[in-house]
Amino acid sequence: MSLSVVIITRNEAQHIQACLDSVSFATEVIVLDSASSDETVQLAQDKGALVHQTADFPGFGEQKNRALDLVSCPWVLNIDADERVSQALAQEILKAIADPAYKHPAFDIPRSTYFCGKWIQHCGWTPDRVVRLFRADGARFSDDKVHERLVPKGRNNWDNREIGHLSSPMLHYSYLSPEDYWRKLKSYSQIWAEQRFALGQKTSVGRAFASALFAFVRSYVFQAGFLDGSMGLAVCVMQAQGTFAKYFTLYCLNQKNHVERFHGSD
Numbered sequence: 001m002s003l004s005v006v007i008i009t010r011n012e013a014q015h016i017q018a019c020l021d022s023v024s025f026a027t028e029v030i031v032l033d034s035a036s037s038d039e040t041v042q043l044a045q046d047k048g049a050l051v052h053q054t055a056d057f058p059g060f061g062e063q064k065n066r067a068l069d070l071v072s073c074p075w076v077l078n079i080d081a082d083e084r085v086s087q088a089l090a091q092e093i094l095k096a097i098a099d100p101a102y103k104h105p106a107f108d109i110p111r112s113t114y115f116c117g118k119w120i121q122h123c124g125w126t127p128d129r130v131v132r133l134f135r136a137d138g139a140r141f142s143d144d145k146v147h148e149r150l151v152p153k154g155r156n157n158w159d160n161r162e163i164g165h166l167s168s169p170m171l172h173y174s175y176l177s178p179e180d181y182w183r184k185l186k187s188y189s190q191i192w193a194e195q196r197f198a199l200g201q202k203t204s205v206g207r208a209f210a211s212a213l214f215a216f217v218r219s220y221v222f223q224a225g226f227l228d229g230s231m232g233l234a235v236c237v238m239q240a241q242g243t244f245a246k247y248f249t250l251y252c253l254n255q256k257n258h259v260e261r262f263h264g265s266d
Contacts, residue, residue: 003073003076004026004077005023005028005078006067006068006076006077007079008033008064009040009044010034010057012081013043014176015081015173016043018084019079019080020044020048021047022084025090028050031051032070033051034056034063035055035057040081041053050070052067054066060145060148061142061144062143068136073136075135078134079170083171084173086168086169089166089168106138106139108165109133109168110170112125112127112128113128113174114176115174115181115231116176116177120228120232121227121228123220123228124225125235127169131150133166139151144195145191146188147192181238185241185242185245186245189246189249192249197253202250203251208244208246208251212240216237219235
């Protein structure tokens with residue numbers, strides 16, 4: 001069975017070469033780039049990827065669906081530029097799509113995340129199972145602008161019995177430095193808040209604080225982040241900050257809208 005790999009990118013020059021090297025076993029690799037200003041496009045082309053470009057970025061879900069529309073193989077592996085497929089995972093993927101004993105339309109893959117020089121083993125980050133390998137004709141991504149999900153066509157979610165489970169981890173180099181974290185936090189918080197604001201959701205500073213506190217307790221205590229030592233503490237604090245940032249950004253959008261409506265009625 002043949003396999004398409006799809007990757008959406010924007011300014012991923014520091015990651016794209018290693019990412020593409022890790023998926024060289026695939027039949028085709030499609031990179032859908034959104035107005036990169038660095039060398040992402042050229043580097044991807046040099047590695048043999050089929051590169052397409054869009055002038056706009058409608059959100060992660062819709063952009064990934066655009067990439068799906070470009071595939072020509074019956075199986076698809078979706079990965080991000082900051083992820084790597086190990087040799088063990090590559091062999092497991094090829095076996096899964098070729099073995100007739102596998103009846104699943106989709107498979108989830110555990111992720112291991114690298115944070116500022118250390119592999120995080122807890123904090124809710126490991127094992128982080130994500131559905132990434134699937135039949136091209138059976139699934140689409142949700143329309144969420146951030147934190148999109150792969151869903152079966154015509155339904156909102158998978159039946160757990162449909163999902164196969166691969167065991168070799170995907171390597172996630174999401175945060176090589178604190179700067180990487182803060183940059184992504186700002187971008188994701190804004191996109192998340194704008195999406196919720198468009199849906200009419202409201203919040204408060206109290207809700208932002210309570211959600212942040214819950215996020216910290218969940219990741220540090222219940223998901224055993226304390227076992228990762230000082231770096232685990234840093235991860236859990238940053239996750240709490242990220243949660244607060246999302247809700248506080250939404251609160252600010254609500255407040256801005258209230259002020260504009262009030263003055264507009266004068």
